[in-house]
Amino acid sequence: MGRSRKLHIGIMGAGAIGGYVGGRLALSGRTDVTMVGRRPLADEIASRGLTIREFDSEDHVAPAQLRIEEDPQALCSCDVVFCCVKSGATAQVARALAEALGPATVIVSLQNGLRNPSVLRAAMPNNATLPAVVSFNVILRDGATFHLTTSGPLMIETRASGVDQPWVDALRAAGLEVDEVRPLDPELWTKLLVNLNNAVSGLSGAPTRDMLLSRNYRRVIAKLLDEALDVLQAAQIRPANFRGVPLRAMSFIMKLPTPIVRVVVRAQLRVDPEARASMWTDLERRRPTEVDFLNGEIVRLAEQHGLDAPINRRIVELVHEAEREASGSPQMSAETLLHLLGEK
Numbered sequence: 001m002g003r004s005r006k007l008h009i010g011i012m013g014a015g016a017i018g019g020y021v022g023g024r025l026a027l028s029g030r031t032d033v034t035m036v037g038r039r040p041l042a043d044e045i046a047s048r049g050l051t052i053r054e055f056d057s058e059d060h061v062a063p064a065q066l067r068i069e070e071d072p073q074a075l076c077s078c079d080v081v082f083c084c085v086k087s088g089a090t091a092q093v094a095r096a097l098a099e100a101l102g103p104a105t106v107i108v109s110l111q112n113g114l115r116n117p118s119v120l121r122a123a124m125p126n127n128a129t130l131p132a133v134v135s136f137n138v139i140l141r142d143g144a145t146f147h148l149t150t151s152g153p154l155m156i157e158t159r160a161s162g163v164d165q166p167w168v169d170a171l172r173a174a175g176l177e178v179d180e181v182r183p184l185d186p187e188l189w190t191k192l193l194v195n196l197n198n199a200v201s202g203l204s205g206a207p208t209r210d211m212l213l214s215r216n217y218r219r220v221i222a223k224l225l226d227e228a229l230d231v232l233q234a235a236q237i238r239p240a241n242f243r244g245v246p247l248r249a250m251s252f253i254m255k256l257p258t259p260i261v262r263v264v265v266r267a268q269l270r271v272d273p274e275a276r277a278s279m280w281t282d283l284e285r286r287r288p289t290e291v292d293f294l295n296g297e298i299v300r301l302a303e304q305h306g307l308d309a310p311i312n313r314r315i316v317e318l319v320h321e322a323e324r325e326a327s328g329s330p331q332m333s334a335e336t337l338l339h340l341l342g343e344k
Ligand SMILES: NC(=O)c1ccc[n+]([C@@H]2O[C@H](COP(=O)([O-])OP(=O)(O)OC[C@H]3O[C@@H](n4cnc5c(N)ncnc54)[C@H](OP(=O)(O)O)[C@@H]3O)[C@@H](O)[C@H]2O)c1
Pocket: 012, 013, 014, 015, 016, 017, 018, 036, 037, 038, 070, 084, 085, 086, 087, 089, 092, 093, 096, 110, 111, 112, 113, 134, 135, 136, 137, 138, 139, 140, 278, 287, 290
């Protein structure tokens, strides 16, 4: 990476995560930022810029502070490209990036699920492709406003040689908390397990905080988690702790009365009252969700080990039904969900 010029950082997929990360980098002014996104958002950002909203602050990025295009070719001179599309779009985007990028560009998958880095690697075998875990949440609001609703670090499996330091420093200078973690697999599994509740958010339409403060929604989430932990145990996969808490303990806490959970949540997480998982956004926008890459991964792992994961399987079916109905979140109550998952 040449040090005589500014680093050039690319964002493939200017949605909630891409717009937020790209916007923060552009605000810092330390790097050139090019984002690739869809119209009309690209037009909106190109003409009026974007807004980054955090818990008690708001910053505006002017159009001149970044470049936004629709064609991935615009990323051809990037030192690093953050892949920020939904998992279902990765294969198509990987082909476009393979045409646009030279072998020196580092690709970082800022995506949920386990398979995206290998899909990117298969299309670009000569590029370094690094997995990452995004531990914060962002909602994209009207007027190109990227609203951070849950705090947390970016965990990235950087290379031990230190070659990734310039762009990691750029992320930190932009105000993003970065944890370099090697190997990242245990954290990727933990993120997947925590994300099992995205489907509950999508099906219920409930904000994350309301869901966590409802005992019956927590019972649904604990059922998904317990089943998944049993499958991982059978597969001899050991997930990392979540913010210091073992996931079995988290499941235990989920089943406790709400006043106790309220204290734990307050100590562990800063959650904006409007925070919702992106699966809710996808259902509301009539787009395919990532359920096959989250709960579906548990179903597949169970099958590989001669087991069944009926609760996660049923949740996958329910989300697919909601996708087919295309009328937004079905706004299921916790009691309906418990009933549909076989609770008497
Ligand atoms: N949002 C969060 O808070 C959050 C938190 C942690 C992790 N994640 C993960 O981060 C990843 C990104 O999530 P997100 O919520 O940011 O998704 P998103 O808002 O849907 O953003 C992805 C954007 O990329 C666009 N895109 C897809 N293919 C494209 C192409 N070929 N050319 C140009 N633009 C393209 C999409 O447009 P179309 O919709 O038109 O295809 C969409 O606008 C996912 O894996 C998600 O699970 C999200």
